[in-house]
Amino acid sequence: MTTSLLIVQILNGLQFGILLFLVAAGLTLVFGVMDFINLAHGVQYMLGAYLAVTFVGLTGSFVLGLALALAAALLIGLALEFLVFRHLYERDHLDQVLATFGLILLLNQGVKMVWGAAPLSVPVPAFLSGSVPLMDGILYPTYRFALIGAGLAVGALLWFIVEKTRTGMLLRAGASNPSMVSALGVDIRKLFMIVFAFGTMLAGFAGAMAAPILSVEPGMGDTVLILAFVVIVVGGIGSIRGAFVGALIVGLVDTLGRSFMNDLLRLFMSAPSARATGAALSSMLIYLVMAMVLFVRPEGLLPAKGRS
Amino acid sequence: MTLKFTLSLSAGLLALGVAGAQAQEPMKIGVVSVLTGPGAALGQQVRDGFQLAVDKNGGKLGGLAVQITVIDDELKPDVAVGKVRSFVEGGKVDFVVGPVFSNILGAIAKPVLDSGAFLISPNAGPSTMAGKACNQNFFVTSYQNDQVHEVLGKYAQDQGYKRAYIIAPNYQAGKDSLAGFKxxxxxxxxxxxxxxxxxxxxxxxxxxxxxxxxxVVFAFLPxxxxxxxxxxxxxxxxxxxIPFLSAFTVDESxxxxxxxxxxxxxxxMTWAPNMDNPQTKKFVADYEAAYKIVPGSYAQQAYDAAMLIDSAVKAAGGTGDKDKLRAALKKADFTSLRGKFKFNTNGYPIQDFYLVKVAKRADGKFQTEIAQKVFTDYADPHAKDCALK
Structure with missing residues (x-):
């Protein structure tokens, strides 16, 4: 194991964590503020990627395509809110899980009817293609640096909105005690819609940004959704800071575990058994972390204030 | 979801009108394929490749009108068994063609073979059914799964590569793949x-x-x-x-x-869309015209399955005499898109395997192209465990 490999793997872990943060931030907002379990968040990530495929293809420009994809993702999100989610806010969690799980099936199948079942892709934009040389000839793709940068920028923007603006204050209040916020005369429905629209945009943005490095295919959101839930459980429900920290932990643990677990185990067992144990252990590592967090701090590492 | 479309309808009506004679029962064929979920791109090729052969034959195989029922196995063995059982129990079925994935084949083989129908796999070729569990009514028009991975292992060895990095998904087929390479x-x-x-x-x-x-890197990442x-x-x-060798990782899907x-x-692979024979040229052109994509091995193997049925039913003079039909199937007397094709005693093919290389065509589409032959007349090693003669 060399230092440069370690650095590359830490970058990979960061970049994976940032991607998870973008998805988890929306999920945790919607869950935290609205107490609404939105399993369809993963398919909104998928829709973002598919819309990016279409609009980047149509316009020939990544930036323009991204902007249009975000707008379209927002529109679809609002339509879903109006048609489906709005009627579920008052219902219990089981109803929400069932209805949004139905949406997963519907949208996965719908995507297949519109775009076909075969995986699609978005080319890396020309100005971000190529790679940056790190030390001793190890290259790191420029696009992944851009992804890390974009994620950090979105994180900073979110922090600013949540901590420094009036809407953010209402959000934090809503996450702590929604009925009190409503009693104080805040239009909670409008607040919910803003939160939801924002969450959808974030998921769509994550999907569109992931499209150039990942295969765009039906069901691509399902694995991300599971990881995003791990992130918000680790970080603390309803907390943007928690989502950020949780996402980085999950990203780094998963990536570093996958790359160094075998070498680590080989120090004290034979190569074939290290391989078998390493593969099994590294794929469950993040769930072990989640179990540990739940055991030590059941409310997550950085929970939203006032939430029990 | 079971889609039914009776291709024979127009042909059948025409025959009735002209001859006024007794209408012959259409041959009943079930196509079992995955049409939902991540594997759907492969399943659609199987369905479309088979359909193309029937269409180009005027809606007939072996001179008989065919009634095709497409069954979506959803890549779930329990779902597949349920749908296939009710299909084969719902009336006399002559052939079941499918599926794409080996775990589905394991599930549907028994109900299909118990019903007396012939089972023709256009893709899945597990080692179990090549060896001890072989069956006289089971034929494979693709390959035995291990062989594809062995092609790359043989090539890497022949090239004199000394150090290989190999990667596969963490499940049974992944382990079989890396074992095959090694x-x-x-x-x-x-x-x-x-x-x-x-x-x-x-x-x-x-x-x-x-x-x-x-x-060298070897990857099995479907x-x-x-x-x-x-x-x-x-x-x-x-x-x-770094030379990149792979199985089921870069193909037309x-x-x-x-x-x-x-x-x-x-x-x-055993075939590529640029294979130099007239039947392949026609097949690729027809397929692209009908479905707007370049056909891969999945479509090719399904097409060959249809041509196999066509040749056998013709030779046996219908589907009435099962023994005659089986003997005709074993002969594999059809023009395969691969050129050479014959069956081993276990119903799996003995055929050539090639190293294929991805290329961009002049029209901007991508396809695999044959780079060199790696195995000649390669039979799978499991045939010796099969009791059939």
Whole structure:
């Protein structure tokens, strides 16, 4: 194991964590503020990627395509809110899980009817293609640096909105005690819609940004959704800071575990058994972390204030 | 969801009108394929390849009108068994063609074969049914699964590569794949990686490959896994630097997404769309005209399955005499898109295997092209465990 490999793997872990943060931030907002379990968040990530495929293809420009994809993702999100989610806010969690799980099936199948079942892709934009040389000839793709940068920028923007603006204050209040916020005369429905629209945009943005490095295919959101839930459980429900920290932990643990677990185990067992144990252990590592967090701090590492 | 379309309708009506004679029962064929979920791109090729052969034959196979029932196995063995059982029990079925994935084949083989129908697999070729569990009414028009991985192992060995990095998903087929590669490759294995089946980002594996600098990489990463890996491989600047051998990782079902990132990468197969024979030229042109995509081995093998049925039913003079029909199937007296094709005693083919290389065509589409022959008349080793003669 060399230092440069370690650095590359830490970058990979960061970049994976940032991607998870973008998805988890929306999920945790919607869950935290609205107490609404939105399993369809993963398919909104998928829709973002598919819309990016279409609009980047149509316009020939990544930036323009991204902007249009975000707008379209927002529109679809609002339509879903109006048609489906709005009627579920008052219902219990089981109803929400069932209805949004139905949406997963519907949208996965719908995507297949519109775009076909075969995986699609978005080319890396020309100005971000190529790679940056790190030390001793190890290259790191420029696009992944851009992804890390974009994620950090979105994180900073979110922090600013949540901590420094009036809407953010209402959000934090809503996450702590929604009925009190409503009693104080805040239009909670409008607040919910803003939160939801924002969450959808974030998921769509994550999907569109992931499209150039990942295969765009039906069901691509399902694995991300599971990881995003791990992130918000680790970080603390309803907390943007928690989502950020949780996402980085999950990203780094998963990536570093996958790359160094075998070498680590080989120090004290034979190569074939290290391989078998390493593969099994590294794929469950993040769930072990989640179990540990739940055991030590059941409310997550950085929970939203006032939430029990 | 069971789609039914009676192709024979127009042909049948015409025959009735003209001859006024007794209408012959159409031959009943079930096509079992995966049409939902991540495997659907492969399943559609199987369905469409078979359909194309029937269409080009005027809606008939072996002179008989055919009634095709398409069954979506959803890549779920329990679902597949339920649908297939009710289909074969619902009336006399002559042939079941399918499925794509071996785990589905394991589930549907018994109900189909118990019903007396012939089962023709256009893709799945598990070792179990090639050996002890072989059946006289079971035929495979693809290959035995291990063989495709062995092609790459043999090629890597022949090239004199010393150090290989090999990677596959962490499930049974992944383990079989790497074992198949190692059957023929005798050099050092730098690392043997089993990635989770849900992997999206291979950046950490690719960084490891870049730092260990193996002579060759072998990957079995089907479907979306392969799309992710190949794109990230190219983005890391490794395309063309380290030889990349693969099985089911770069093929016509994934190339539309991988595009330029896959050009120059190698796979193993029994056929490629540029195979130099007139039947392949016609098939590829017809398929592209009908379905707007370049056909891969899945479509080709399903097409061959239809041509096999066509030849056997013709030779046996119908489907009435099962023994005659079986003997005719075993002869494999049809013009395969692969050119050479014959059956071993276990109902699996004995055929040539090639190293194929991804290329960009003049029209901008991508396809695999034959690079060199690796095995000649290669029979799978499991046939010796099969009691059939």
């Amino acid at each position: 059957n023929y490759f005798k050099g050092e294995i730098v690392d043997e990686v089993y990635a989770p089946l849900t992997s999206m980002d291979f950046a950490s594996d690719i960084a490891k490959i870049a730092s260990t600098k193996p002579d 479907g979306g896994l392969g799309v992710n890996f190949v794109k990230q491989w190219s983005q890391a600047g490794l395309q063309g630097k 994934t190339l539309p997404a991988q595009q330029d990132a896959a050009v120059g990468l190698f796979g193993g």
